[in-house]
Every structure is written in C-alpha cells, then in structure tokens.
Amino acid sequence: MTAGILLLTIFLPWAGALFVWLVGNDRPRLQHSLAVGFSVAGGVAGLALLALGSPDEMVVLSIGGAFGNFSFRPDGLGVFLATIATVIGSLAVIFSVDYMRHEAQLGRYYALVLFFIGSMSGLVLTGNLFLMFAFWEMTALCSYALISFYNDDPKAVAGGIKALVMTQLGGIGLLIGAILSYSYLGTVEINVLLDKAELLPSNVLGIMAFGFLIAAAAKSAQFPFQTWLPDAMEAPTPVSALIHAATMVNAGVYLLARFYPAFAGVPGWQEAVMVVGMLSALLAGLMALVATDLKRVLAYSTVSQLGYMVYAVGAGGVFASQFHLFSHAIFKALLFLGAGAVIHSAGTRDMREMGGLGKQMPFVRTVFVIGALALAGIPVLNGFWSKELVLEAGLQGGATWMFGVMLFTAGLTALYTFRCVWMVFWGEPHHPAHLHDAGPAMKTALAPLAFGTLFSWLLAGSFSHLLEKTLPYHDIHAVSLVEILEEVIFAPATWIALGVVALGVLTWVFRDSLRLWQEVFAGIGQTARQSFGFEWLNQAVVRTTIQVAEDLRNLHTGVLNWNVLAIALTLLVVVVILALGA
Amino acid sequence: MDAGRALLLLLLIPFAASPVIYLTGRLSVLRQGTGLWLARWFTLIVYLGMGLPLYTLGRYVLELGPVDLKIGRIVLQMDGLGLFLAVTVWLLSTLVTIFSFPYIRGEEDEEKYYALLPALSATMIGLGCTRDLFNLWVWFEAMAITSYLLVAFYHHQKGALEATVKYLVQSAVGSIMILHGISLVFARTMTLDLQEIPPLMADSGLFGLAAGALFVVGFGVKIALAPLHTWLPDAHSRAPSGISAMLSGVVIESGLVALLRALGTLSQASPAWGALLLGFGAINILIGNLMALRQEEVKRMLAYSSVAQVGYMLLGFGVAMSYGIADGAEGGFYHLFNHALMKGLAFLAVGAFLYALYITKGSHAPLMVSDLDGASKKYPLTAFALSIALLALGGLPPLAGFVSKWQIFVAGAEVRSTPLLWLIIFAGLNSVLSLGYYAPLINRMYRNQPSEVVQAGQPIAVLISLPLLILTLAIVAIGFFPGWMVPLNASAASSLLMAFGFR
Amino acid sequence: MFYLPNIVLVVVLALLGIGIYCILISRNLIKIVVGLQIAVKGAFLALVLAGKLASQIDVGQSIALTVIVADTIVAVVALALAVQIRRKFGTLDVHALMSLRR
Amino acid sequence: MxxxxxxxxxxxxxxxxxxxxxxxxxxxxxxxxxxxxxxxxxxxxxxxxxxxxxxxxxxxxxxxxxxxxxxxxxxxLTRQSLVPRPLAWFAVVFSMGLLVWMIMPALQSERMRAVLEQTGVLAGLFRSVLWNDRRVDTLMQVVLFFAGALAVLGLIGEPNKSREERE
Missing domain, CATH: 1.20.58 (Methane Monooxygenase Hydroxylase; Chain G, domain 1)
Structure with a gap:
C-alpha cells in the first residue's frame, strides 16, 4: 500500500510527462488538462504518503554490484519534501494553464515540469546513493531545459547552461562521496552509510563530508555558487516558483540534513556549513536590496533564505532547517507565482516600470503581501516561526558573531521585502494601460498557497513527531506545537530578532531622511550589483577555457606530415616513459 | 546448433554473402537497373541470418564458457570478450544497414557499399574471437582495408579523398608498428597463441616494454589515442553517416579490443600497461572535449566527442588492468556498448538531418551547427533522438551513458588511491565541460524560428526513422534498467581479467 | 659483430626509421606511399627473423607472405587514391590537402 | 660479412x-x-x-x-618539407635508437644462438604451414583481395554519365 503510493508520487508525474508529450502540440487543451490531471493526482498521492511515513524500506528492486539495490524509503524527511514537490508542483501546473496559454511547444514544457516533479520525489525518497545521484542530475537536467525553454533568447540559453554546468560541478562532490561509500563500505545504501560512518577512515569521511557540502552549495545556489540562480530567472515564472524556489534548490539543504548524523563529527564541517549559509544569506540579502528586476529580487531572497536553512543544519538544527524549508517553499512559491501574475499582466520584470499596480490587481496584491510578510518574518505567519527557530538553533549551536550577522540579515530581509512590495504595488504608477488581475487558474493556484502561508506553522508539532518516528540516526526529539510556540515566544532571541526586523521596516519607511546612510552604502550596493566579483570569476573561467580550446585547435594543422609526426613523437615518448619506469 | 559450427557460420555467412551482394548489385547496375533492391534486402537478410548463430553462441558462452573452433593451428575462440564485441557489432551494423537503404539510395557504387558492410562487420567479429597474435593483425588489417572505400564513399568529393588518404597513411604506419611488436613477441616466446604467451614473456625487461610500446602506439592510431587521433575527425566527418556511426561506434572500439588482447600477452612483462592507458585516457578526455567545444560542423564535433568517450573506456580498462578491479572492466565494456548505441544514434540522427536537408537535394554539404536551428518543429522525432543521444553522451540520467560512467568512476574509487580519485574528479569535470558543447546544440534544435535550411527540408524516410527509434528506446531502457547488460559485460570483463592474470 | 640477428635488427629498425622519415618530410603523396613501402620491408624482415629465432622459420615465412599480400593491397589502394586525388585536386602535394583542419 | x-x-x-x-x-x-x-x-x-x-x-x-x-x-614539387627536418630527424632517430637499445640485448640469448646454429629445414614444410596450420591467415587474404579490389574499382571509377548530367 505505502509502496504503491510511494511509487505513484514518482510515476504518476512521469506517466503524465509521457502522455502530454505524446499528445502533441496540436491539441493544447488536452495537454493542459492532462498535465493538470496527472500533477494533481501526484499531489494527492504525495498528501496520502504524508500520513504513511515509515522508517522501513518499502520498495526494493535488486540490481546489485556498483548500482546497489534500487530502494525507496518513505521516512519523515523524504515524504515531507515529496509532498512539497508534488503539491506545489500541481499548483504550479494549474497556474501554468493561464500563464502558458498560447505558448508554442507546450508539450515540451509540461513534459519537463512533470518529469521534474517525479524526479524530485524520487530524489528525496530513495534510499540508494546511486539513485540519489541519478535523480539529482535529472532535476538538474529538467532545470536546465526549462530555464532555456525560450531557446530563441540567448540569455535564456546561457542561463540554462550556466545552471546545468554549475550544479553538475557541485554534483561531482556528491559523486565522489557516493563512490567512496561504495569503495569503503561496499554499498551505496544511505542508511548503511549513516550507520557505519564512524568506521570509515577519518580522511575519507572528511572528503565525503566536504564533497556533499560542495554539492549542496551548488544545488542550493549557496556561496560560492550563488550566481546561477539569478540567471535562472529566464525560465517561465511557474518554473521559477516550482524549481528555483520551492523544490529543487531545497535539495541541497535536504542533502545536508539527511547526512548530518554521519558528518557532524568531521572536524570543521559544521563550521564550514554555517559559514557557507551565513555568507550566502548576507551577500544575497545585499544583492536583493539593489536589484531592480522583480524575479531577481525574489531569486536573491531565495538564496538568502536557503542560507538560513544551511546555517541551521550546520548549527545542528535539522528540525529548524526543515521547518524553515517547509515555510519557505510555501511562501516563496506564493511570491513567485504572484510575481508571475504581475509580470504576465505588466509585460515587464523591471520594478522601476511598475508601481501602483495594487489598485488594478487587488487579489494579487493581497496574496503577495501575505507572502512578503512571511518572508520578512512578521508574526504570526509561517516564516516568522520557522525563522525564529533557525535563529535560536544558531544561537545554541554556533558562534555568537554569526548569530549577529544572521540577525542583521533578518533586518535586511525586511528592508528589501518592503522595498519590493512598495515598488510594485504602491508608489507612482508607470503603467498607463489598464491591467487585468490574475486569471481563474492563477487564482486557484495562489489561494491555497496564501492559505498555507497563513496556517502551515500549525503543522510544526506533527511534523516533528514524524521526523522523530522515522529518522533512526538523526536524534530528533518530538515537540508539540504548544512547546514550540512557548519556546519561540519566551526566547529573548525572538524579541531581539523582531526588533531588528522592525528596524529594517523602519529603515524603509524613513528612507528619505536616511540619505546620508544611503551614500555610505552606495559602494556596497555597487559591488553587490556585480555579484561581489563572482560573476566576473565565472566569466573568466569560461573565457580561459574557450581560449585554450581555440589555441589547441591551431595545433590541428590538417597536414598529413604533422599527423604522422605526432605518431612518431608519441612512440618516442611512450618508449622513454616505459624505459624510465623500468 | 553446435556451438563451433555456429561460430563458423557467423563468420562465413557475411564473407560468403559479400561477393554475392556485389555481383547482384553490379548486374542490376549494368542492366541500367532497378534491381538494386535485391542487393539491399539481401544484405539485411544476411545480418538477420547472422542473428541465429550469434544467439546460439551467446547462450553457449554465457552458460558454459568459451567456444573453440580450431582451424589448422589457429584457434578461433569465442569467449566473453569476443561475444561482447560480436553482439555490439551485429546490433549496430544491422541498424546501419536499415538506415542506409534510403540514405545511400541512388548513389554511385551503392552495390560496393552493401558488399563491404557485412565484410567489415565480419572482420570485427573475427578480430574479437581469434586466439592467435598474428591472426589478430590480419583481422585488424582486413578491417582497415574494408573500411577505406567506405570512408571514401563520396570519392567525387575532395574532402572524402583527403580524409581517406590521411586515414590510410596513419593506419598503415600504425599497423607496421604492430607487426614489429608481433615479431618481438614471436621471437622470444616461439609461439603466437595468446594464451601461451603471457608466462613466456615474464621477466623480459626492456624487450617486453619495447613490444608493448609498439602495440600501444600501433593500435593507438586506430583507437584514436590522443595525440594519434588526428585522422579521426576527418574520416568521421567525411564518410557517409552510416559509416561514421560504424567507425565511431564499433571500429575504433574493435581497435581497443585488439589492443587489450595484444597487451594481454604482455601482462606479465610489466605492470605499466594499465597506468599507460590511464594516462592516455586522461589526455583523450581533455583533448577530445576541448576540441569539440568550438566545432561548427556537427559531425566533426561528434567525432571529437568520440575521442573523449574513448578516454572514459580507457579509464575503466586501465583500472582493471592495473588493479584487477572487475567493476573497471565491466564499466569499460558497458561504456563501450553504450557508446556504440549513443554515438551510433547521434551520427544516424545527424545523418537523418543531412538526408532531409541536403542529400535529397543532391548536395553533400556538411551539416553545420547553425543548420539545426529550430529543427524540432519540422523533425520532432529526429531532433528528440539527437537530443537523447547528446544528453546520454554528456552522462545525464536516466540515460545509458550515465550508468556506465558511474560504474567506471566507482571502479576508480575502489582502488582507494588518491591519484585515482583526482583522476576521477578530472574526468567528472570534463563531463561537465562536455555539456558546454552538447547543450547548445540541443537548445538550437528547440528554437521556435527554424533556419532557412530546415524550412526548405524534405521529409525523412521511414526506414531512417526506424533505427533512430530503436536506438533511442535502447538508450533510455538501459538508463532505467542498468542490470540488463550486466551478464554480457561481466563475462567480457572476466575474459579480460583472466588475460591479465587476475582470475 | 657479424651476428646475424643484430645486423637484421638494425636494418629492420633503420628501414622503419627511414620509411617514417620519408613520410614525415615528403610532400608528394606517391613519395609517402614509397615511405610506407620502405617501412613495410622492415616488417617482413622482422617477421622472418622472428620466425628464425623462434625456430619456426616456416611460420615466419607464412606470416610474412600474408603481410606482403596485405601491404601490397594497401599500397595499391593508396596509389589509386593518389591517382584520384591528382584528378580532383590537380596536384599530389600534401599541402593542398588541408581543407580538413582545426 | x-x-x-x-x-x-x-x-x-x-x-x-x-x-x-x-x-x-x-x-x-x-x-x-x-x-x-x-x-x-x-x-x-x-x-x-x-x-x-x-x-x-x-x-x-x-x-x-x-x-x-x-x-x-x-x-x-619543392623539396621544402612541411615538418622541420631536424624535428623529424630527432623523432625518428631517437625512437628507433631507443628501440634498438631495448631489443638488442635480448637477441643474444643462448637459446637464440642455438637456434641459429641449426641448419637444414625440412622441404615442403612451408607449404603445409601456409595451407594447413595457418589456413585462416591464408583464407583471409581472399577477403583482403576482395576488399582491395572493390576499393580500387570504386576509387578509380569515373562518374557515370547519368550522374554527371545531374551535377
């Protein structure tokens, strides 16, 4: 029963992908309905799975050898991320019905989105490192194909390839970790690795731990790989909401949380994780402050919030990080889809050309503001609770100065969130024409997300129970909702944080009287606009590679004599090497 | 069917059929003919006819062990390795034959094409199962000679002639070096039997190393070990697409199998061979990828990517030969098989585009990267097939290339040595680099605005689409069920390990 | 000094060297085929010597015969190619065969 | 001598x-x-x-x-070579020299000297080796002939009329 439902969350979307693709682009209506049907069915399966979480392996397909056994395990971490993937996935698909109406090549779009949803479920549910790596790469593949969905736009193509290359670079870390596991433990079973981590030589465990950290950082667009996510915003907006906010980018955090018990003992690992999270949160927050492209602001804020989760894992707060992941997935999907509705109507992504849209799009304004308040960490929305838990975990498990930086970033978050909302929905209208509010399908998708943003924190207690029940290696203690609320409310950290957030809001409100400070921060803003030099670094690497390739091409003269000379010289070199070796 | 007779049939059918195909074809040409269909279909029947003995052999070899066929003092022994090569060759050649029906139709020398194709396949099958060192060279040379005209098939084109002359001269230089290596081994061991030689070559010192160097460089020309690869992009890009698929998918790999067999004789002379192959593997991967990065001609790009893919196989085999790790050999063979499928599909799909965009209009212009803009609008299946092939070559799941690369990497880690771990990281980085040229090509095909060439394109024949479909399905299926190929790979791997004295 | 294998070995490898050198420096395609033939002569000798040293001179002869046949065929194909290239390109100069590069 | x-x-x-x-x-x-x-x-x-x-x-x-x-x-043709002669000379002389150095000592073995002393080869053995022992090689020569003949026929054949008209 559980096994069947588990497989359904993977194969229902995949089957949908196949059917939508086979239907062909001549019948867009059928494609829309098939996509919605299969994704909603997947979402239902995901919700059903949530109730059936269990620590046991449910599906095992024996392959053996270097591939291990194909096993799936519906434990707490897995089912809950799978549920996010399938449910938010289905909402994104519903949203697409309006958003992608009249687009060409719908089959490719829906097939890839559905394929992604299934792969994401697989990634979080599998108990086998080989499969995990495979699903990991599959999600990267879908992400690439969807970012460059508008293939005629060179920026989209470049963004897609950049995302693919960077996540693959990180993927090598996961690959190395996985094959080392096979090499030393003779298996690619995740639970065996968690169980026997202490038996590994410490240097091997260290390589694995940092390899996984690199993989996670690349996937979650953390420092120093953060540059791909903003460029990924060339994707259609539902894709940004689903893949680049709610699901795939969370895979990095999931990876760290999943393997936390194995690597927590590696010297320096926890600190490294926290520093990565902190730097990402801070730098991305600063970049969000100066960006003018609506989707880019949201992308930077995603990087920043993922930084919070990574920081929490590093500090030992696996539950806090997952809880924040849960909240973030909901409110960020809401924000992105809301932004999608705005962009769909306004026809631009530049916030300087928006302004005063609130009156014309009241529904979108309402839900967007709900999402924004959650992002800013205003009580009593879901973002508030989870962020406070993250901060508290950080205070307990990490250095105080890092906690200070994270607090500062919390204020920064409030500041850029208010700037963004104000620039889009209030302020001077730059758009003369009348804009229509969101369509019916869009509303259908936005409403549940807004509802979730308001109330999802009520699930915190049962979520912690699920984690405790099904994760044998993580040492998580179940706490009830009331306990969590008490903990948050009575912790001094909460009130400090709220103060900082209020300060951030006030900074925005009184921005005109703070001109002097703006001058001071202009320099930082300038550097932030250039992604703190990382964009330059990326381009330098690409340029160098291309230059080397061009130089190498010049060696291929196409002259027969030179070709034969290569043979003669190779013979000489091989003979010399062998003679020296003997 | 008796297994020995099956082996004999497997080799005899294509050789005997070859002149018959030529004569039937020639007669119909002389009669101003319409009768070429007979030659075409006869070729296909020959291949299908080879299927039965191959199946018999396959079952026998996998269940009971090697099949010996003694002719004079030369033993043809179909072991796991030979079977593996035979299956790969047979599969790809059959599909190439079907593909060629429309593709080659109406070209001059069509009958020679169909006559040489089975001969080429048979030489490769024979190469895989001979147990005599010199006989190995004979099959190897026969493979080269049968492929010259196929490469120069468009011999009224300047480019084809140029490519063939480079291919021929470099192959010939390589094969002369092999001969010197063989004479060294023969002079010392007084035998040519591959299985009797190894102990006799023990403690041969520099003498054995000299023979090995000659083997590596000599066979290396055909395998396209960088920097001996310079003939490959020329020949692959100028040959008819079916032949490009054969060259890239099985011919260079047959060279690799021949090298493995030859080096097997020297396994006790020195432990250096595996390390040498690992070194060449790293160079191949890097040079192949860098060269492919800036290519504007599609077939040339794919040719350079073959250089890189051979590097991955070398990594697997190198690990197996140095450390006796079974996963290395299995992964190497797995990648060899998958490469035949992936690169076969890539070249055939590009051939389908060439057919639709140029050949049906009587032009033999090369297919440029920019010609593929928006190709998916008009040719969805072919564009999809090419995308699958490219993504699989890039090592992305859930496709065939991913599983075999994984196995090779796992094998590298099993050695538990730091340099090898770096080598794997290097190979992994290169896999990422390879996406830098595969991905843009895919993006181009899915543009909305088709290029002028595509807009003016002709429809693609059904018989061209059929092999594409089969290969695409195979690549996806292997990605989902990596266990399918394991028995065949494992039996080939155990033959290899046995030759290197690990079992 | 007059030990036969030593002399033959030097001749064999010198022939290979001269052949390869001829291929390296010649611009004329037919000259390149001549270079191949020079190198191949060395290979015949080597095989025959190997047969002798293996005390199976007949096997050596037999395989040398096969090599003679094979390489004559290669030479014939190469010459046919050269002739065809002369027809198409109007020259036998290797320098003219540079359209496939980079 | x-x-x-x-x-x-x-x-x-x-x-x-x-x-x-x-x-x-x-x-x-x-x-x-x-x-x-x-x-x-x-x-x-x-x-x-x-x-x-x-x-x-x-x-x-x-x-x-x-x-x-x-x-x-x-x-x-001009004698000017495309590859610098010293480079070609270097590659060839050194690789061949090294090979001679590596191979020559092994040719001095007792066994090989002994073999060279033997004289008198059985007449007619060559034929039997060629046609019986190494029959596969000999048969393969037929394949080589066939492939070579086809290659030459294909290469030197002039384009036929109909094709030329088409072009």
Whole structure:
C-alpha cells in the first residue's frame, strides 16, 4: 500500500510527462488538462504518503554490484519534501494553464515540469546513493531545459547552461562521496552509510563530508555558487516558483540534513556549513536590496533564505532547517507565482516600470503581501516561526558573531521585502494601460498557497513527531506545537530578532531622511550589483577555457606530415616513459 | 546448433554473402537497373541470418564458457570478450544497414557499399574471437582495408579523398608498428597463441616494454589515442553517416579490443600497461572535449566527442588492468556498448538531418551547427533522438551513458588511491565541460524560428526513422534498467581479467 | 659483430626509421606511399627473423607472405587514391590537402 | 660479412629512395631495396618468401608505382618539407635508437644462438604451414583481395554519365 503510493508520487508525474508529450502540440487543451490531471493526482498521492511515513524500506528492486539495490524509503524527511514537490508542483501546473496559454511547444514544457516533479520525489525518497545521484542530475537536467525553454533568447540559453554546468560541478562532490561509500563500505545504501560512518577512515569521511557540502552549495545556489540562480530567472515564472524556489534548490539543504548524523563529527564541517549559509544569506540579502528586476529580487531572497536553512543544519538544527524549508517553499512559491501574475499582466520584470499596480490587481496584491510578510518574518505567519527557530538553533549551536550577522540579515530581509512590495504595488504608477488581475487558474493556484502561508506553522508539532518516528540516526526529539510556540515566544532571541526586523521596516519607511546612510552604502550596493566579483570569476573561467580550446585547435594543422609526426613523437615518448619506469 | 559450427557460420555467412551482394548489385547496375533492391534486402537478410548463430553462441558462452573452433593451428575462440564485441557489432551494423537503404539510395557504387558492410562487420567479429597474435593483425588489417572505400564513399568529393588518404597513411604506419611488436613477441616466446604467451614473456625487461610500446602506439592510431587521433575527425566527418556511426561506434572500439588482447600477452612483462592507458585516457578526455567545444560542423564535433568517450573506456580498462578491479572492466565494456548505441544514434540522427536537408537535394554539404536551428518543429522525432543521444553522451540520467560512467568512476574509487580519485574528479569535470558543447546544440534544435535550411527540408524516410527509434528506446531502457547488460559485460570483463592474470 | 640477428635488427629498425622519415618530410603523396613501402620491408624482415629465432622459420615465412599480400593491397589502394586525388585536386602535394583542419 | 654488406646496401637504397625527388627514380630505388631485402630473407633462411618478395615486392609493386606515376604524372614539387627536418630527424632517430637499445640485448640469448646454429629445414614444410596450420591467415587474404579490389574499382571509377548530367 505505502509502496504503491510511494511509487505513484514518482510515476504518476512521469506517466503524465509521457502522455502530454505524446499528445502533441496540436491539441493544447488536452495537454493542459492532462498535465493538470496527472500533477494533481501526484499531489494527492504525495498528501496520502504524508500520513504513511515509515522508517522501513518499502520498495526494493535488486540490481546489485556498483548500482546497489534500487530502494525507496518513505521516512519523515523524504515524504515531507515529496509532498512539497508534488503539491506545489500541481499548483504550479494549474497556474501554468493561464500563464502558458498560447505558448508554442507546450508539450515540451509540461513534459519537463512533470518529469521534474517525479524526479524530485524520487530524489528525496530513495534510499540508494546511486539513485540519489541519478535523480539529482535529472532535476538538474529538467532545470536546465526549462530555464532555456525560450531557446530563441540567448540569455535564456546561457542561463540554462550556466545552471546545468554549475550544479553538475557541485554534483561531482556528491559523486565522489557516493563512490567512496561504495569503495569503503561496499554499498551505496544511505542508511548503511549513516550507520557505519564512524568506521570509515577519518580522511575519507572528511572528503565525503566536504564533497556533499560542495554539492549542496551548488544545488542550493549557496556561496560560492550563488550566481546561477539569478540567471535562472529566464525560465517561465511557474518554473521559477516550482524549481528555483520551492523544490529543487531545497535539495541541497535536504542533502545536508539527511547526512548530518554521519558528518557532524568531521572536524570543521559544521563550521564550514554555517559559514557557507551565513555568507550566502548576507551577500544575497545585499544583492536583493539593489536589484531592480522583480524575479531577481525574489531569486536573491531565495538564496538568502536557503542560507538560513544551511546555517541551521550546520548549527545542528535539522528540525529548524526543515521547518524553515517547509515555510519557505510555501511562501516563496506564493511570491513567485504572484510575481508571475504581475509580470504576465505588466509585460515587464523591471520594478522601476511598475508601481501602483495594487489598485488594478487587488487579489494579487493581497496574496503577495501575505507572502512578503512571511518572508520578512512578521508574526504570526509561517516564516516568522520557522525563522525564529533557525535563529535560536544558531544561537545554541554556533558562534555568537554569526548569530549577529544572521540577525542583521533578518533586518535586511525586511528592508528589501518592503522595498519590493512598495515598488510594485504602491508608489507612482508607470503603467498607463489598464491591467487585468490574475486569471481563474492563477487564482486557484495562489489561494491555497496564501492559505498555507497563513496556517502551515500549525503543522510544526506533527511534523516533528514524524521526523522523530522515522529518522533512526538523526536524534530528533518530538515537540508539540504548544512547546514550540512557548519556546519561540519566551526566547529573548525572538524579541531581539523582531526588533531588528522592525528596524529594517523602519529603515524603509524613513528612507528619505536616511540619505546620508544611503551614500555610505552606495559602494556596497555597487559591488553587490556585480555579484561581489563572482560573476566576473565565472566569466573568466569560461573565457580561459574557450581560449585554450581555440589555441589547441591551431595545433590541428590538417597536414598529413604533422599527423604522422605526432605518431612518431608519441612512440618516442611512450618508449622513454616505459624505459624510465623500468 | 553446435556451438563451433555456429561460430563458423557467423563468420562465413557475411564473407560468403559479400561477393554475392556485389555481383547482384553490379548486374542490376549494368542492366541500367532497378534491381538494386535485391542487393539491399539481401544484405539485411544476411545480418538477420547472422542473428541465429550469434544467439546460439551467446547462450553457449554465457552458460558454459568459451567456444573453440580450431582451424589448422589457429584457434578461433569465442569467449566473453569476443561475444561482447560480436553482439555490439551485429546490433549496430544491422541498424546501419536499415538506415542506409534510403540514405545511400541512388548513389554511385551503392552495390560496393552493401558488399563491404557485412565484410567489415565480419572482420570485427573475427578480430574479437581469434586466439592467435598474428591472426589478430590480419583481422585488424582486413578491417582497415574494408573500411577505406567506405570512408571514401563520396570519392567525387575532395574532402572524402583527403580524409581517406590521411586515414590510410596513419593506419598503415600504425599497423607496421604492430607487426614489429608481433615479431618481438614471436621471437622470444616461439609461439603466437595468446594464451601461451603471457608466462613466456615474464621477466623480459626492456624487450617486453619495447613490444608493448609498439602495440600501444600501433593500435593507438586506430583507437584514436590522443595525440594519434588526428585522422579521426576527418574520416568521421567525411564518410557517409552510416559509416561514421560504424567507425565511431564499433571500429575504433574493435581497435581497443585488439589492443587489450595484444597487451594481454604482455601482462606479465610489466605492470605499466594499465597506468599507460590511464594516462592516455586522461589526455583523450581533455583533448577530445576541448576540441569539440568550438566545432561548427556537427559531425566533426561528434567525432571529437568520440575521442573523449574513448578516454572514459580507457579509464575503466586501465583500472582493471592495473588493479584487477572487475567493476573497471565491466564499466569499460558497458561504456563501450553504450557508446556504440549513443554515438551510433547521434551520427544516424545527424545523418537523418543531412538526408532531409541536403542529400535529397543532391548536395553533400556538411551539416553545420547553425543548420539545426529550430529543427524540432519540422523533425520532432529526429531532433528528440539527437537530443537523447547528446544528453546520454554528456552522462545525464536516466540515460545509458550515465550508468556506465558511474560504474567506471566507482571502479576508480575502489582502488582507494588518491591519484585515482583526482583522476576521477578530472574526468567528472570534463563531463561537465562536455555539456558546454552538447547543450547548445540541443537548445538550437528547440528554437521556435527554424533556419532557412530546415524550412526548405524534405521529409525523412521511414526506414531512417526506424533505427533512430530503436536506438533511442535502447538508450533510455538501459538508463532505467542498468542490470540488463550486466551478464554480457561481466563475462567480457572476466575474459579480460583472466588475460591479465587476475582470475 | 657479424651476428646475424643484430645486423637484421638494425636494418629492420633503420628501414622503419627511414620509411617514417620519408613520410614525415615528403610532400608528394606517391613519395609517402614509397615511405610506407620502405617501412613495410622492415616488417617482413622482422617477421622472418622472428620466425628464425623462434625456430619456426616456416611460420615466419607464412606470416610474412600474408603481410606482403596485405601491404601490397594497401599500397595499391593508396596509389589509386593518389591517382584520384591528382584528378580532383590537380596536384599530389600534401599541402593542398588541408581543407580538413582545426 | 656478406650480411653486413647486404644490410648496408639495403639501407643505402632505402636512403636513396627516400631522398630522391623524381618519383620514377625513387620507385626504382625502392625496387632495388626490395631485391636486397629478399636476399637478406634468403640469408636468414626464408627461401620461399624471398622469392615472393622478389616477384611481388620488387616486381609487381614497382610496376604498380610506374603505372600510377604514369597516370598521375611526375610532378616536381619543392623539396621544402612541411615538418622541420631536424624535428623529424630527432623523432625518428631517437625512437628507433631507443628501440634498438631495448631489443638488442635480448637477441643474444643462448637459446637464440642455438637456434641459429641449426641448419637444414625440412622441404615442403612451408607449404603445409601456409595451407594447413595457418589456413585462416591464408583464407583471409581472399577477403583482403576482395576488399582491395572493390576499393580500387570504386576509387578509380569515373562518374557515370547519368550522374554527371545531374551535377
């Protein structure tokens, strides 16, 4: 029963992908309905799975050898991320019905989105490192194909390839970790690795731990790989909401949380994780402050919030990080889809050309503001609770100065969130024409997300129970909702944080009287606009590679004599090497 | 069917059929003919006819062990390795034959094409199962000679002639070096039997190393070990697409199998061979990828990517030969098989585009990267097939290339040595680099605005689409069920390990 | 000094060297085929010597015969190619065969 | 002693064939090389194959060369080589020198000396080795002939009429 439902969350979307693709682009209506049907069915399966979480392996397909056994395990971490993937996935698909109406090549779009949803479920549910790596790469593949969905736009193509290359670079870390596991433990079973981590030589465990950290950082667009996510915003907006906010980018955090018990003992690992999270949160927050492209602001804020989760894992707060992941997935999907509705109507992504849209799009304004308040960490929305838990975990498990930086970033978050909302929905209208509010399908998708943003924190207690029940290696203690609320409310950290957030809001409100400070921060803003030099670094690497390739091409003269000379010289070199070796 | 007779049939059918195909074809040409269909279909029947003995052999070899066929003092022994090569060759050649029906139709020398194709396949099958060192060279040379005209098939084109002359001269230089290596081994061991030689070559010192160097460089020309690869992009890009698929998918790999067999004789002379192959593997991967990065001609790009893919196989085999790790050999063979499928599909799909965009209009212009803009609008299946092939070559799941690369990497880690771990990281980085040229090509095909060439394109024949479909399905299926190929790979791997004295 | 294998070995490898050198420096395609033939002569000798040293001179002869046949065929194909290239390109100069590069 | 002279003669002829710029003369030097090689083969004890080499290597191949040069024409090309001569010289001399150095000591073994002392080879054994023991090689020559013939036919064939009209 559980096994069947588990497989359904993977194969229902995949089957949908196949059917939508086979239907062909001549019948867009059928494609829309098939996509919605299969994704909603997947979402239902995901919700059903949530109730059936269990620590046991449910599906095992024996392959053996270097591939291990194909096993799936519906434990707490897995089912809950799978549920996010399938449910938010289905909402994104519903949203697409309006958003992608009249687009060409719908089959490719829906097939890839559905394929992604299934792969994401697989990634979080599998108990086998080989499969995990495979699903990991599959999600990267879908992400690439969807970012460059508008293939005629060179920026989209470049963004897609950049995302693919960077996540693959990180993927090598996961690959190395996985094959080392096979090499030393003779298996690619995740639970065996968690169980026997202490038996590994410490240097091997260290390589694995940092390899996984690199993989996670690349996937979650953390420092120093953060540059791909903003460029990924060339994707259609539902894709940004689903893949680049709610699901795939969370895979990095999931990876760290999943393997936390194995690597927590590696010297320096926890600190490294926290520093990565902190730097990402801070730098991305600063970049969000100066960006003018609506989707880019949201992308930077995603990087920043993922930084919070990574920081929490590093500090030992696996539950806090997952809880924040849960909240973030909901409110960020809401924000992105809301932004999608705005962009769909306004026809631009530049916030300087928006302004005063609130009156014309009241529904979108309402839900967007709900999402924004959650992002800013205003009580009593879901973002508030989870962020406070993250901060508290950080205070307990990490250095105080890092906690200070994270607090500062919390204020920064409030500041850029208010700037963004104000620039889009209030302020001077730059758009003369009348804009229509969101369509019916869009509303259908936005409403549940807004509802979730308001109330999802009520699930915190049962979520912690699920984690405790099904994760044998993580040492998580179940706490009830009331306990969590008490903990948050009575912790001094909460009130400090709220103060900082209020300060951030006030900074925005009184921005005109703070001109002097703006001058001071202009320099930082300038550097932030250039992604703190990382964009330059990326381009330098690409340029160098291309230059080397061009130089190498010049060696291929196409002259027969030179070709034969290569043979003669190779013979000489091989003979010399062998003679020296003997 | 008796297994020995099956082996004999497997080799005899294509050789005997070859002149018959030529004569039937020639007669119909002389009669101003319409009768070429007979030659075409006869070729296909020959291949299908080879299927039965191959199946018999396959079952026998996998269940009971090697099949010996003694002719004079030369033993043809179909072991796991030979079977593996035979299956790969047979599969790809059959599909190439079907593909060629429309593709080659109406070209001059069509009958020679169909006559040489089975001969080429048979030489490769024979190469895989001979147990005599010199006989190995004979099959190897026969493979080269049968492929010259196929490469120069468009011999009224300047480019084809140029490519063939480079291919021929470099192959010939390589094969002369092999001969010197063989004479060294023969002079010392007084035998040519591959299985009797190894102990006799023990403690041969520099003498054995000299023979090995000659083997590596000599066979290396055909395998396209960088920097001996310079003939490959020329020949692959100028040959008819079916032949490009054969060259890239099985011919260079047959060279690799021949090298493995030859080096097997020297396994006790020195432990250096595996390390040498690992070194060449790293160079191949890097040079192949860098060269492919800036290519504007599609077939040339794919040719350079073959250089890189051979590097991955070398990594697997190198690990197996140095450390006796079974996963290395299995992964190497797995990648060899998958490469035949992936690169076969890539070249055939590009051939389908060439057919639709140029050949049906009587032009033999090369297919440029920019010609593929928006190709998916008009040719969805072919564009999809090419995308699958490219993504699989890039090592992305859930496709065939991913599983075999994984196995090779796992094998590298099993050695538990730091340099090898770096080598794997290097190979992994290169896999990422390879996406830098595969991905843009895919993006181009899915543009909305088709290029002028595509807009003016002709429809693609059904018989061209059929092999594409089969290969695409195979690549996806292997990605989902990596266990399918394991028995065949494992039996080939155990033959290899046995030759290197690990079992 | 007059030990036969030593002399033959030097001749064999010198022939290979001269052949390869001829291929390296010649611009004329037919000259390149001549270079191949020079190198191949060395290979015949080597095989025959190997047969002798293996005390199976007949096997050596037999395989040398096969090599003679094979390489004559290669030479014939190469010459046919050269002739065809002369027809198409109007020259036998290797320098003219540079359209496939980079 | 005789062997030394033959060896020197072979190398001299090969060198002349390599160095000569006129194709026809070069082909003749090649024929002479071939003849001397077959003499050397005879000295080693391979009487039968020496005859074959004399007829095929020195005879047939030379005829083919002359034939090809006649069709293609003896073009006078500049002696300027595309690869720098010192580089080519370096690659060849060093690799061959190293190989000689690696191989030669092993040829001095007792076993090989003993083999060289043996004289008198059974007559008619060659035929039986060629046709029986190594039958596969011999049969493969048929395949080689067939493929070579097809290749030559394909390569030198002129385009047929209908095709030319089409182009």
């Amino acid at each position: 005789v062997d030394l002279f033959i060896g020197a003669g072979i190398l001299f002829c090969a060198y002349k064939a390599m160095q000569e710029n006129r194709l026809l003369v070069s082909a003749l030097w090649l024929a002479l090389t071939s003849a001397l090689v077959s003499w050397m083969m005879y000295r080693v004890g391979a009487a039968e194959v020496a005859v074959v080499e004399l007829s095929v290597g020195a005879g047939l191949v030379t005829v083919l060369f002359v034939f090809a040069i006649n069709i293609a024409g003896d073009e006078s």
